[in-house]
Amino acid sequence: MLPPLNPLHVFEVTARLQSFTRAAEDLRVSQPAVSRQIQTLENFFGFRLFERDKLGIRLTPEGEELQRQISPAFRVIETVTQRLVASGKSEPLRLRVYTTFAAKWLIERLPSFYAAYPSIRLSISNAVAPVDFEKEKVDLAIQFGGGKWPGVESELLFRDLLQPVCSPTLRRKANLHSIDDLKRVPMLHSHYRRTDWADWLMACDRLDLLNDSGISFPSSVLTYQAATEGVGVAMGQLHLLRNELRDGSLVTLFEQPLERPLAHYAVWPKNRALPKKARSFLAWLKSRMSDFQR
Amino acid sequence: MLPPLNPLHVFEVTARLQSFTRAAEDLRVSQPAVSRQIQTLENFFGFRLFERDKLGIRLTPEGEELQRQISPAFRVIETVTQRLVASGKSEPLRLRVYTTFAAKWLIERLPSFYAAYPSIRLSISNAVAPVDFEKEKVDLAIQFGGGKWPGVESELLFRDLLQPVCSPTLRRKANLHSIDDLKRVPMLHSHYRRTDWADWLMACDRLDLLNDSGISFPSSVLTYQAATEGVGVAMGQLHLLRNELRDGSLVTLFEQPLERPLAHYAVWPKNRALPKKARSFLAWLKSRMSDFQR
DNA sequence: GGACGACCATAACAAAATGTCATGACCATA
DNA sequence: TATGGTCATGACATTTTGTTATGGTCGTCC
Numbered sequence: 001m002l003p004p005l006n007p008l009h010v011f012e013v014t015a016r017l018q019s020f021t022r023a024a025e026d027l028r029v030s031q032p033a034v035s036r037q038i039q040t041l042e043n044f045f046g047f048r049l050f051e052r053d054k055l056g057i058r059l060t061p062e063g064e065e066l067q068r069q070i071s072p073a074f075r076v077i078e079t080v081t082q083r084l085v086a087s088g089k090s091e092p093l094r095l096r097v098y099t100t101f102a103a104k105w106l107i108e109r110l111p112s113f114y115a116a117y118p119s120i121r122l123s124i125s126n127a128v129a130p131v132d133f134e135k136e137k138v139d140l141a142i143q144f145g146g147g148k149w150p151g152v153e154s155e156l157l158f159r160d161l162l163q164p165v166c167s168p169t170l171r172r173k174a175n176l177h178s179i180d181d182l183k184r185v186p187m188l189h190s191h192y193r194r195t196d197w198a199d200w201l202m203a204c205d206r207l208d209l210l211n212d213s214g215i216s217f218p219s220s221v222l223t224y225q226a227a228t229e230g231v232g233v234a235m236g237q238l239h240l241l242r243n244e245l246r247d248g249s250l251v252t253l254f255e256q257p258l259e260r261p262l263a264h265y266a267v268w269p270k271n272r273a274l275p276k277k278a279r280s281f282l283a284w285l286k287s288r289m290s291d292f293q294r
Numbered sequence: 295m296l297p298p299l300n301p302l303h304v305f306e307v308t309a310r311l312q313s314f315t316r317a318a319e320d321l322r323v324s325q326p327a328v329s330r331q332i333q334t335l336e337n338f339f340g341f342r343l344f345e346r347d348k349l350g351i352r353l354t355p356e357g358e359e360l361q362r363q364i365s366p367a368f369r370v371i372e373t374v375t376q377r378l379v380a381s382g383k384s385e386p387l388r389l390r391v392y393t394t395f396a397a398k399w400l401i402e403r404l405p406s407f408y409a410a411y412p413s414i415r416l417s418i419s420n421a422v423a424p425v426d427f428e429k430e431k432v433d434l435a436i437q438f439g440g441g442k443w444p445g446v447e448s449e450l451l452f453r454d455l456l457q458p459v460c461s462p463t464l465r466r467k468a469n470l471h472s473i474d475d476l477k478r479v480p481m482l483h484s485h486y487r488r489t490d491w492a493d494w495l496m497a498c499d500r501l502d503l504l505n506d507s508g509i510s511f512p513s514s515v516l517t518y519q520a521a522t523e524g525v526g527v528a529m530g531q532l533h534l535l536r537n538e539l540r541d542g543s544l545v546t547l548f549e550q551p552l553e554r555p556l557a558h559y560a561v562w563p564k565n566r567a568l569p570k571k572a573r574s575f576l577a578w579l580k581s582r583m584s585d586f587q588r
Numbered sequence: 589g590g591a592c593g594a595c596c597a598t599a600a601c602a603a604a605a606t607g608t609c610a611t612g613a614c615c616a617t618a
Numbered sequence: 619t620a621t622g623g624t625c626a627t628g629a630c631a632t633t634t635t636g637t638t639a640t641g642g643t644c645g646t647c648c
Contacts, residue, residue: 001412002368003375005299006635020596033636035597040634043574046382046413052596054644062378069374073367074296080363081297084356088340118295119340280337287604300606314625327607329626334605346625348615 003044010037011049012074015059015067088119093277096141099126100220101264104240106142113284120277128192133269140278141267153274154265155282157289158239162200162260164253165236165245166227176233176253179206186232187214190223196235203258224250297338304331305343306368309353309361382413387571390435393420394514395558398534400436407578414571422486427563434572435561447568448559449576451583452533456494457551459530459544460521470527470547473500480526481508484517490529497552518544 014023014034024031042049049063059067097106102124110122130149131141147154166176166185174185187197201207215232217223224241227234228249236250238257244250266282268274274282308317308328318325336343343357353361391400396418404416424443425435441448460470460479468479481491495501509526511517518535521528522543530544532551538544560576562568568576 001376001379002303002372005303008371009296009299021594029635030637031596032598032638036635039597043411044413045378046384046411055595057596062381066374066378070371073370076367077302077364078296080360082295084339084360085295087356090340117337117340119338298605315623323606324608325625326609326627330606333626349624351625 004040007037007041007044008070009074010034011041011063012067012071014038014050014057015063016071018058019056085118089121090119090277092121092123093275093281094137094139095122095124095281096131096136096138096143097124097126098142098144098264099128100237100240101142101144102126103221104224104237108243109288112288113281116284117280120280122281131267133272139268139275140281142264143267144262144264146262147265149267151270152267153270154267155286157264157266157285159263160260161238161257162196162235163238163257164200164233165224165241165250166233166253167230168248168251170230170233171251171253173230179204179209179254179256182209182233187211188223188226188232188234189214189216190220190234191216191218193220193235199260200235200256200258204256298334301331301335301338302364303368304328305335305357306361306365308332308344308351309357310365312352313350379412383415384413384571386415386417387569387575388431388433389416389418389575390425390430390432390437391418391420392436392438392558393422394531394534395436395438396420397515398518398531398537402537403582406582407575410578411574414574416575425561427566433562433569434575436558437561438556438558440556441559443561445564446561447564448561449580451558451560451579453557454554455532455551456490456529456554457532458494458527458547459518459535459539460527460547461524462542462545464524464527465545465547467524473498473503473548473550476503476527481505482517482520482526482528483508483510484514484528485510485512487514487529493554494529494550494552498550 010023010027013026014020017023017026020034020038021031024034027034038049045062045066047062048060049066050057051060106124113120113122125138128144130143130145131138131152133141133152142157143149144160147156164182170176170185175181176185189197198207198210201210215226217226220237220240223234224236224244226232227236228244233253236252238245238252241250245252266285268278304317304321307320308314311317311320314328314332315325318328321328332343339356339360341356342354343360344351345354400418407414407416419432422438424437424439425432425446427435427446436451437443438454441450458476464470464479469475470479483491492501492504495504509520511520514531514534517528518530518538520526521530522538527547530546532539532546535544539546560579562572
């Protein structure tokens with residue numbers, strides 16, 4: 001008869017840290033998640049493992065007993081895992097990632113990848129131009145474009161979805177409500193995406209609003225940074241700005257999202273077999289992609 | 295760094311039994327479930343733990359290493375759990391269960407209860423008449439009726455839903471298609487549910503079909519048994535016949551289910567506080583009840 | 589002594605992990 | 619070559635786990 005193992009692990013951490021809240025931080029989950037896991041375990045055993053009182057918790061005698069006995073078991077599992085995972089490590093998977101995608105999507109999700117596949121190391125370079133697998137030592141690339149490149153297989157990750165964005169402060173101050181209001185604020189451009197504003201204005205049939213003034217940045221990341229700081233209005237790739245839109249540091253304008261026939265693609269050489277590591281990465285990539293349409 | 299623990303446990307069992315299929319039986323899950331858990335673990339480590347070949351599997355060297363190291367850890371967890379759970383056991387929870395409910399619903403689900411709450415023992419008696427908590431030493435009862443009994447709290451489990459049932463063979467042989475065909479086959483009655491047929495026929499406005507011939511059994515369980523064997527047509531409580539209807543040993547007739555203002559209720563004395571064990575049982579009961587409407 | 593902050597619990601809901609069923613491929617043996 | 623045993627895989631369902639929002643309790647600070 002085994003107890004539920006994940007709750008047992010949560011218990012082990014909690015007992016060690018003497019606090020639900022700290023255990024939650026340590027495990028990178030919320031405090032209620034810990035609370036429930038402990039409850040599950042307490043139901044299983046039929047008695048409390050912690051005494052809850054003012055300012056914190058204490059192990060009950062049974063909890064202490066349990067902690068004493070299982071802690072070494074977890075240490076053993078941890079140690080052998082560490083060793084075996086290290087033995088499984090081989091050459092890193094070489095990725096070449098479109099810069100904005102790396103900055104705005106990939107990097108914050110890497111811990112999740114390492115947790116699921118700790119034996120795969122990544123070597124990540126970034127660039128904007130399409131990859132040349134003949135010249136560059138790269139296993140898998142993520143790039144932006146129309147999806148048709150010679151000599152490569154590709155798989156669509158998500159389409160480009162454009163809409164003007166700015167800081168909530170700017171929207172209020174400059175009173176941005178209709179498209180004409182764009183005349184009153186600087187447009188922020190990105191070098192590598194010169195046509196974004198034109199494409200979007202064309203779709204709205206308001207190309208007349210396009211002007212060459214505005215400010216131009218060498219990377220979309222900087223453009224978005226500037227927009228966040230209230231410098232002007234940027235043409236935002238909605239999928240890459242989830243965080244900013246969620247926490248309110250950017251807001252969308254004018255309710256006119258435009259989906260273009262361009263997209264982010266995973267790309268690999270047609271003649272080489274995709275290494276197993278790369279297939280794992282691709283599988284992970286796609287699983288993390290589920291919050292996006294297509 | 296810990297590996298996913300449930301897959302690790304599945305691995306431990308599989309390595310011990312040298313077979314995915316046998317591990318699945320041992321764990322009471324399907325073979326594909328085991329296959330997937332092992333895959334998860336193999337992805338985590340970055341190498342195969344089993345070599346698959348004709349007629350079965352063998353541990354790889356890494357798998358063997360892992361097995362050797364973690365097995366004792368699981369043995370430790372198992373042992374201490376066993377001991378602590380035993381120490382948590384107290385007086386059994388005394389249940390008194392309506393006979394048919396016990397036979398047709400509860401008993402097959404008991405293993406699930408013991409797995410979740412191994413420290414709670416049950417003492418189950420069964421009877422049909424309403425419980426008298428003054429005279430009987432019972433913590434919690436499950437009984438059938440209108441839901442209003444003096445001096446008790448009650449909670450509805452599921453309503454009574456009636457429809458004639460018989461074996462598929464009888465339906466074919468006696469060519470049962472319309473209600474009038476009932477004249478040609480014996481009606482099966484249960485002592486404690488004498489009015490079931492009358493109630494149902496009344497709802498169909500065909501009381502004329504009621505006759506006192508038929509066969510009568512001292513318990514619904516026996517009535518259903520007889521129906522399964524093709525003896526006649528019984529008035530079935532659909533919720534309690536899920537298994538029979540699913541595996542086809544009984545079929546419903548005439549598409550006229552009748553929901554009555556009677557139901558199965560969990561019931562406990564109003565003046566006594568419901569013991570913790572009983573609250574756990576009730577919570578479990580309700581969670582297992584989710585496949586039913588109300 | 590009332591506002592505040594630290595702590596854990598709970599409800600309603602969302603997301604992720606796990607399991608199932610149906611099916612396929614492979615091989616051994618009859 | 620049919621049969622029965624093995625494990626794998628796709629599509630889907632269920633269950634478990636986690637999150638957010640909120641509430642209660644208690645100690646501390648001004």
